[in-house]
Amino acid sequence: MFKGRHFDRSVILLCVRWCLAYNLSLRNLEEMMAEWGISVDHATIHRWVVRYAPELLQRFNLRKRSVTRRWHVDETYIKVRGRWTDLYRAIDSNGDTVEFWFSERRNLTSAKCFLRKALKR
Structure with a gap:
C-alpha cells in the first residue's frame, strides 16, 4: 500500500488520520509536522488523503464488528x-x-x- 513512498507509512497514516478525524486544515498539519522535524507540503498531505482515505475506510469496514440480528x-x-x-x-x-x-x-x-x-x- 505504501510501496515507493518518500515518507514513512506511520507519518502518512498519522496525517491522514488527523486530517479526517479532527478536521484540521492541511496547512495546520504541515505546521504540526514541521514542529516534529518532518518537512512535508500541504499539497502532499492532500494527495495522501485523496489516495488513502477510501482504501482505509474499506479496510476498517472489513474489520468492524458485525451487528446483531435484532x-x-x-x-x-x-x-x-x-x-x-x-x-x-x-x-x-x-x-x-x-x-x-x-x-x-x-x-x-x-x-x-x-x-x-x-x-x-
Whole structure:
C-alpha cells in the first residue's frame, strides 16, 4: 500500500488520520509536522488523503464488528449547520449504531436508500 513512498507509512497514516478525524486544515498539519522535524507540503498531505482515505475506510469496514440480528430504526428531525434535516438511525440490540442517514426531505426514496444501506451491513 505504501510501496515507493518518500515518507514513512506511520507519518502518512498519522496525517491522514488527523486530517479526517479532527478536521484540521492541511496547512495546520504541515505546521504540526514541521514542529516534529518532518518537512512535508500541504499539497502532499492532500494527495495522501485523496489516495488513502477510501482504501482505509474499506479496510476498517472489513474489520468492524458485525451487528446483531435484532435492530431498531428511529427517525428524528434535527438542525445541522442551521438547516433542518431528517436523521434516520438504525441501532442494534447492544446499542451500537448500525447505520445513519441525513436527508433534507422526508420521503420514501430517502427512507429506502437508508434501509438498503443498513441491510448491506
